[in-house]
Amino acid sequence: MNTQDHNLNMSRILTEYNIRPTTIRKNIAGLLFDGTDRHVSVDDVIEMAHAANVKTSVASVYNTLNRFALAGLLRRVSVDLGRMFFDTNLSEHHHFYYENEGRLEDIPHGLIKVSGLPKLPKGRAVKSINVMVWL
Amino acid sequence: MNTQDHNLNMSRILTEYNIRPTTIRKNIAGLLFDGTDRHVSVDDVIEMAHAANVKTSVASVYNTLNRFALAGLLRRVSVDLGRMFFDTNLSEHHHFYYENEGRLEDIPHGLIKVSGLPKLPKGRAVKSINVMVWL
DNA sequence: TATAATTTTAGAATAGTTCTAATATTCATA
DNA sequence: TATGAATATTAGAACTATTCTAAAATTATA
Ligand SMILES: [Mn+2]
Ligand SMILES: [Mn+2]
Ligand SMILES: [Zn+2]
Ligand SMILES: [Zn+2]
Numbered sequence: 091m092n093t094q095d096h097n098l099n100m101s102r103i104l105t106e107y108n109i110r111p112t113t114i115r116k117n118i119a120g121l122l123f124d125g126t127d128r129h130v131s132v133d134d135v136i137e138m139a140h141a142a143n144v145k146t147s148v149a150s151v152y153n154t155l156n157r158f159a160l161a162g163l164l165r166r167v168s169v170d171l172g173r174m175f176f177d178t179n180l181s182e183h184h185h186f187y188y189e190n191e192g193r194l195e196d197i198p199h200g201l202i203k204v205s206g207l208p209k210l211p212k213g214r215a216v217k218s219i220n221v222m223v224w225l
Numbered sequence: 226m227n228t229q230d231h232n233l234n235m236s237r238i239l240t241e242y243n244i245r246p247t248t249i250r251k252n253i254a255g256l257l258f259d260g261t262d263r264h265v266s267v268d269d270v271i272e273m274a275h276a277a278n279v280k281t282s283v284a285s286v287y288n289t290l291n292r293f294a295l296a297g298l299l300r301r302v303s304v305d306l307g308r309m310f311f312d313t314n315l316s317e318h319h320h321f322y323y324e325n326e327g328r329l330e331d332i333p334h335g336l337i338k339v340s341g342l343p344k345l346p347k348g349r350a351v352k353s354i355n356v357m358v359w360l
Numbered sequence: 361t362a363t364a365a366t367t368t369t370a371g372a373a374t375a376g377t378t379c380t381a382a383t384a385t386t387c388a389t390a
Numbered sequence: 391t392a393t394g395a396a397t398a399t400t401a402g403a404a405c406t407a408t409t410c411t412a413a414a415a416t417t418a419t420a
Contacts, residue, residue, distance in 0.1 A: 112367065112417075132407080147369045152408070170303050171377080173407065189352065201343050204356060206336045217324065217359040221339060224352040247386070247398065267376080282400045287377065306408080308376065 096120060107161040117144040118154045122164075127179040129167065129194040135176075167194060169222060184221035197223065231255060242296040252279040253289045257299075262314040264302065264329035270311075302329060304357060319356035332358065 100119040104111040121138045122128060130138070135151050138144075155176050158164040165177040169187050175194055184202045186195040202221055210216065235254040239246040256273045257263060265273070270286050273279075290311050293299040300312040304322050310329055319337045321330040337356055345351065 110366075110417075114368075149370075149409085150368055153368075156409095168303070168305050171306075171309055171407095174306055197343060201341045202339060203341045204337060204339055206338045207358065208332060208336050210360065214360045220357045220359070222355045222357070223342065224355070225345065225349045245386070245397075249399075284378085284401075285399055288399075291378095 103163070107158075107163045109157060109161050109163070114144070114146045114150050115154055115157075117142075117146070118151065119158075119163075122176075122178055127177075127196055129175045129177050129185075129196075131173045131175055133173070167220075169194065184223070186223050186225055188225050197221075238298070242293075242298045244292060244296050244298070249279070249281045249285055250289055250292075252277075252281070253286065254293075254298075257311075257313055262312075262331055264310045264312050264320075266308045266310055268308070302355075304329065319358070321358050321360055323360050332356075 097116055097120065100116045100123065101111040103123060104115055104119060109115060118135060118139065121135065121142060121144070122130065132148070132151055132155060135155065136146075136148060139146050139151070155164060159166050159176060162180070165180060167175040167177050167185065169175065169185075170189075170192075177194070179196055181199045183199045184197045186197060187193075188195065204219055204221060207216075207219075232251055232255065235251040235258065236246040238258065239250055239254060244250060253270060253274065256270065256277060256279065257265065267283075267286055267290060270290065271281075271283060274281050274286070290299060294301050294311060297315070300315060302310040302312050302320065304310065304320075305324075305327075312329070314331055316334045318334045319332045321332060322328075323330065339354055339356060342351075342354075
């Protein structure tokens with residue numbers, strides 16, 4: 091897929107998720123959504139943008155990633171104190187956390203099963219279940 | 226159990242865990258280890274200390290809780306960005322997280338079962354498995 | 361094109377946590 | 391019990407990830 095097609099593709103995705111396809115949004119989306127599963131921090135994205143000659147600001151990266159997450163285009167994954175990860179893998183899955191490296195890795199969907207969930211307090215519903223395996 | 230016995234008890238526990246039983250450590254331990262399962266933030270402990278007329282400092286609460294956690298007398302639980310919880314329940318268990326209230330609740334030991342863990346990369350061992358159920 | 365709505369941005373502000381280094385406490389030994 | 395070395399406590403500074411502010415730029419609409 092050439093650059094122009096890729097750009098159009100990003101536009102389509104953003105529009106689909108009700109996000110205005112502005113220049114920096116398309117650029118950041120272009121860095122993240124290439125079909126691979128990523129777990130990026132804000133700093134990662136800033137570095138990726140720099141490496142790709144995408145001119146933007148720290149505030150815009152925060153704004154963009156938070157907006158993507160709110161729209162359901164990224165998933166927030168918080169492990170330890172300090173920094174948030176944004177996950178491009180939207181399927182239901184869990185994570186290995188390599189503590190020394192500060193790195194997340196997907197555990198493929200369907201492998202891990204959680205059973206034995208107790209009855210919930212009345213009026214409560216499960217929003218999500220997150221399993222983190224520390225290595 | 227009277228105050229003096231409780232104090233002696235805290236001394237014993239701290240000594241058992243190779244932590245010098247100093248005054249503020251015994252005081253903070255006394256606030257936390259009363260047999261109930263707690264999930265406290267640093268701010269919680271500062272408030273508890275204040276309410277109990279235990280004079281200390283922010284730095285000391287951080288030092289003390291971190292020391293306790295390192296010694297295995299508390300368990301660190303990080304949920305969302307922002308603040309760390311310290312868990313007095315040392316048994317293997319998982320958590321409900323009440324997102325709106327910012328509150329943790331134990332899921333009793335043995336209820337939840339995690340199965341289907343994939344083979345680990347060579348030379349890696351599981352340090353811990355944490356299940357967080359968001360409500 | 362003109363106008364309104366939204367986004368981008370630099371830098372300030374915020375907040376949880378750690379660091380610094382001076383003072384105080386604890387503990388082993390005399 | 392007194393002495394001194396090791397360790398702990400503390401106020402405030404520093405650090406860092408994130409959010410906020412508000413002015414300038416971009417984008418959508420008429
Ligand atoms: Mn990274
Ligand atoms: Mn609380
Ligand atoms: Zn993932
Ligand atoms: Zn717990």
